[in-house]
Amino acid sequence: MPTSPDGLASVRGILRRFTTPLLPDDYTMLVNPLWSRRELRGKIVSVERFPDDTIHLTIRPGWGVPVDFQAGQYIGIGLRVDGRFTWRSYSLTNAPDTSDGLFSITIRAVEKGKLSNHLIGTAKPGINVRLAAPAGDFYLTDPLPEKILFVTAGSGVTPVIAMLRSLEEKRQSTDITVVHSVRNADDVIFGDVLADYDAHIQVTSEQGRVSPAVLEELVPDYADRVVYACGPATMLDELENWAKDNDMEIRVERFTLDRASDAKGGTITFARANVETTADGATTILEAGEQAGVQMPFGCRMGICQTCVRELVDGHVHDLRTGDTKEPGSRIRTCVGVAAGDVVIDA
Amino acid sequence: MAIDNIKAYSHLTDEDIREIGRRLDAIKEEFESDLGEKDVRYIKGLIRTQRYIEFAGRGALLFSGRRPFWIAGVALLSLSKILENLEIGHNVMHGQWDWMNDPEIHSSTWEWDNVCPSSQWMHTHNFAHHKYTNILGMDTDVGYGVLRVTRDRKWNAMHAFQPLINATLASLFQWAVGFYDVELGKLAAGRTTWKETAPKFWETVRKAGTQGLRDYVLYPALSGPNFMSTVSANATANFVRSVWAYAVIFCGHFPDEAETFTKEQWKNETHDEWYLRQMLGSANFRGGKILTILSGNLNYQIEHHIYPDMPSNRLAEIGTRVEAICREFDLPYNTDSFPAQLLKVQRTLLKLSVPNEYLAADRDNAPEVRSNAVWSKYPEVAEKLWVGASETGERSGLRTALPLLEQVRPTLKEGLLNFTGRTPEWRKKVAAAEAAQLA
Numbered sequence: 001m002p003t004s005p006d007g008l009a010s011v012r013g014i015l016r017r018f019t020t021p022l023l024p025d026d027y028t029m030l031v032n033p034l035w036s037r038r039e040l041r042g043k044i045v046s047v048e049r050f051p052d053d054t055i056h057l058t059i060r061p062g063w064g065v066p067v068d069f070q071a072g073q074y075i076g077i078g079l080r081v082d083g084r085f086t087w088r089s090y091s092l093t094n095a096p097d098t099s100d101g102l103f104s105i106t107i108r109a110v111e112k113g114k115l116s117n118h119l120i121g122t123a124k125p126g127i128n129v130r131l132a133a134p135a136g137d138f139y140l141t142d143p144l145p146e147k148i149l150f151v152t153a154g155s156g157v158t159p160v161i162a163m164l165r166s167l168e169e170k171r172q173s174t175d176i177t178v179v180h181s182v183r184n185a186d187d188v189i190f191g192d193v194l195a196d197y198d199a200h201i202q203v204t205s206e207q208g209r210v211s212p213a214v215l216e217e218l219v220p221d222y223a224d225r226v227v228y229a230c231g232p233a234t235m236l237d238e239l240e241n242w243a244k245d246n247d248m249e250i251r252v253e254r255f256t257l258d259r260a261s262d263a264k265g266g267t268i269t270f271a272r273a274n275v276e277t278t279a280d281g282a283t284t285i286l287e288a289g290e291q292a293g294v295q296m297p298f299g300c301r302m303g304i305c306q307t308c309v310r311e312l313v314d315g316h317v318h319d320l321r322t323g324d325t326k327e328p329g330s331r332i333r334t335c336v337g338v339a340a341g342d343v344v345i346d347a
Numbered sequence: 348m349a350i351d352n353i354k355a356y357s358h359l360t361d362e363d364i365r366e367i368g369r370r371l372d373a374i375k376e377e378f379e380s381d382l383g384e385k386d387v388r389y390i391k392g393l394i395r396t397q398r399y400i401e402f403a404g405r406g407a408l409l410f411s412g413r414r415p416f417w418i419a420g421v422a423l424l425s426l427s428k429i430l431e432n433l434e435i436g437h438n439v440m441h442g443q444w445d446w447m448n449d450p451e452i453h454s455s456t457w458e459w460d461n462v463c464p465s466s467q468w469m470h471t472h473n474f475a476h477h478k479y480t481n482i483l484g485m486d487t488d489v490g491y492g493v494l495r496v497t498r499d500r501k502w503n504a505m506h507a508f509q510p511l512i513n514a515t516l517a518s519l520f521q522w523a524v525g526f527y528d529v530e531l532g533k534l535a536a537g538r539t540t541w542k543e544t545a546p547k548f549w550e551t552v553r554k555a556g557t558q559g560l561r562d563y564v565l566y567p568a569l570s571g572p573n574f575m576s577t578v579s580a581n582a583t584a585n586f587v588r589s590v591w592a593y594a595v596i597f598c599g600h601f602p603d604e605a606e607t608f609t610k611e612q613w614k615n616e617t618h619d620e621w622y623l624r625q626m627l628g629s630a631n632f633r634g635g636k637i638l639t640i641l642s643g644n645l646n647y648q649i650e651h652h653i654y655p656d657m658p659s660n661r662l663a664e665i666g667t668r669v670e671a672i673c674r675e676f677d678l679p680y681n682t683d684s685f686p687a688q689l690l691k692v693q694r695t696l697l698k699l700s701v702p703n704e705y706l707a708a709d710r711d712n713a714p715e716v717r718s719n720a721v722w723s724k725y726p727e728v729a730e731k732l733w734v735g736a737s738e739t740g741e742r743s744g745l746r747t748a749l750p751l752l753e754q755v756r757p758t759l760k761e762g763l764l765n766f767t768g769r770t771p772e773w774r775k776k777v778a779a780a781e782a783a784q785l786a
Contacts, residue, residue: 018565020557021458025452027402030395039451068603084384085448092349267402299448307448329470330453 002068003062033128037064038226040131047123055120058102067101069134071166072159073262076132081118086301091159095166138253139261145226153181153231154313161190181210206313212242263318266339270294270347283335296347303336310334331342348710348718349483349499351611353623356719358744360735368619374434374668378661389660390444401427411580412573424584429591431460433643440469442656450682455581462525462555470530481628482608495699496601497716499569502702518587525551598688599648602630603714604681633684677744707757707765
């Protein structure tokens with residue numbers, strides 16, 4: 001997979017012998033924070049601010065960041081807030097072909113959005129951030145469907161913008177319809193791109209929300225189209241049911257975890273809370289705890305941020321992201337760990 | 348005999364112990380919620396400084412053939428290794444910095460400059476030692492399997508060589524740590540199989556190999572004609588770090604008045620009593636800022652044991668709170684100067700190289716061990732104490748008792764006379780007291 005340039009690629013193996021148990025990167029990053037591929041890093045190179053608490057960021061990735069992505073995928077951004085790394089995923093808004101190895105994202109202020117609000121308040125060129133590689137299965141299929149219907153709401157438009165930008169050259173062969181909802185007329189972001197595709201903009205505070213009935217009216221040939229939807233979970237649920245009823249193909253963005261593994265589950269004991277529960281091999285320890293009334297700290301819920309790490313007192317835990325099996329005494333990420341037999345967690 | 352009932356021993360009521368637990372929980376919460384950028388700056392600054400020092404040390408040693416460079420290189424590299432192992436590695440692996448959510452400074456990813464693989468260290472140290480602190484037969488750190496640090500441990504011929512074993516352990520401390528969790532002793536005793544031991548054994552050997560290659564082949568080769576002097580310099584730095592780590596760690600649990608416990612105590616223990624066991628089983632030493640950082644803040648061993656995952660830079664401040672609690676509940680707060688604590692440890696190790704019959708003090712009231720039986724054995728001390736606070740709020744508990752117990756111990760002169768066999772009457776007195784107690 002193509003990655004951003006890595007200054008140590010050819011000599012890392014040799015240098016490692018000298019820097020063991022650390023990595024050469026642990027020393028080079030003292031000179032330039034981007035010179036390390038131990039954690040993926042990036043530097044903010046430009047910040048564009050808009051009046052309605054929205055910013056566009058362009059990020060130059062540091063050593064060894066995978067730069068190959070599909071339009072519609074997201075990257076993780078991690079930044080220290082009050083000393084703690086906080087993570088969030090943001091859809092990339094630039095088209096892969098014209099990205100020049102840079103990442104563009106759009107951030108909008110949200111209520112209780114700790115990281116988004118922090119970024120909007122403090123982002124400026126030169127700031128370093130941590131990155132998680134582009135990921136997600138919300139992208140256009142190859143070959144392209146003949147007819148596509150994009151349904152988006154609010155900042156859910158961002159992955160679709162990347163798709164529309166990447167479709168620029170192929171738009172002759174594909175029939176594209178875009179329906180985008182915003183609360184107020186001046187909430188529209190990427191108005192130029194949307195206008196380019198003659199998008200229908202629904203201002204919900206005036207015209208009401210986009211229900212399946214409204215969609216059927218707006219897009220009469222809806223049943224022939226593949227639907228790509230991104231927005232609030234309630235909207236996605238409704239659209240999925242609608243697509244099912246009409247036997248249509250639909251793809252949505254939900255930022256989920258692949259739960260397939262050999263772990264068989266077991267009894268989970270939360271030692272401090274003195275609570276016992278059983279869980280299968282697809283339910284994470286964090287989720288099992290929540291269902292049993294044990295609230296543990298969590299961050300990204302995707303195994304990136306390490307907020308949810310707890311000690312495994314007894315038993316074995318399977319890590320869904322790495323496929324490793326963790327032994328008693330080790331510290332595990334509860335958001336991606338499932339029980340492999342009976343376990344005891346220090347929580 | 349060690350302590351089998353910490354509540355009775357410490358002259359506290361159930362409510363006292365609960366109150367101490369409550370206050371310690373509150374301190375934990377208060378400090379944890381206050382962690383932030385300032386703490387991040389501390390650990391990141393320290394790590395950066397340590398890496399610069401290491402770089403400078405390795406650089407100086409390229410010219411190790413010249414005496415001043417050798418000396419400067421050894422000093423810098425020793426300092427770097429000490430900082431890396433004690434204030435950085437040990438504390439990061441405890442999870443003290445996990446709250447930052449930074450995978451680069453995290454217990455699940457940290458690997459330290461030591462032949463002991465960090466995963467093994469975290470098992471024996473964080474798990475076994477910190478949970479079962481000072482419980483005989485459960486915490487193998489009580490003597491590390493090779494030393495007799497309490498007269499409760501049966502004497503055998505090996506202990507006659509204790510001063511020698513002690514010196515070897517100090518100079519090769521990282522190797523002892525490295526093979527600690529491999530448990531070769533268990534294998535020799537036939538209590539485990541080679542198949543179970545092998546993975547850990549090879550893991551340590553592999554790590555020792557890469558460490559050794561770096562210190563004894565690669566950097567010496569890089570220094571060209573100074574090969575041998577770089578080897579000697581690196582060996583010296585490893586030696587200095589080993590002895591220093593040994594000294595700091597031994598001052599944590601083996602000075603006089605640090606308590607040991609029986610499995611009986613552990614069986615019935617509450618969370619609040621666990622705190623109390625950590626307080627009575629650990630010892631601090633006083634030191635300025637530099638000594639504190641060089642010892643990885645383990646001069647606040649008591650606080651570190653109460654809160655193993657509290658960032659080390661906060662322990663000094665927490666120390667004043669813990670000391671105040673000890674004073675209020677008339678509990679001992681074991682602290683002294685660094686040389687004084689180290690001297691007490693060495694005195695104990697030397698003394699215990701001889702069998703118990705040559706030792707004057709009995710197992711219920713010796714400098715390194717006491718038990719619940721001490722109160723019935725020495726009623727003249729017990730009658731001056733009471734449980735909990737009096738009606739006027741006054742206390743007379745363990746803190747008051749310890750100096751009194753020291754007074755009724757055999758004096759140095761009596762000890763020496765006993766050792767040379769000139770006071771058989773002393774031994775008879777001890778035997779009679781023990782018989783009376785049994786009756």
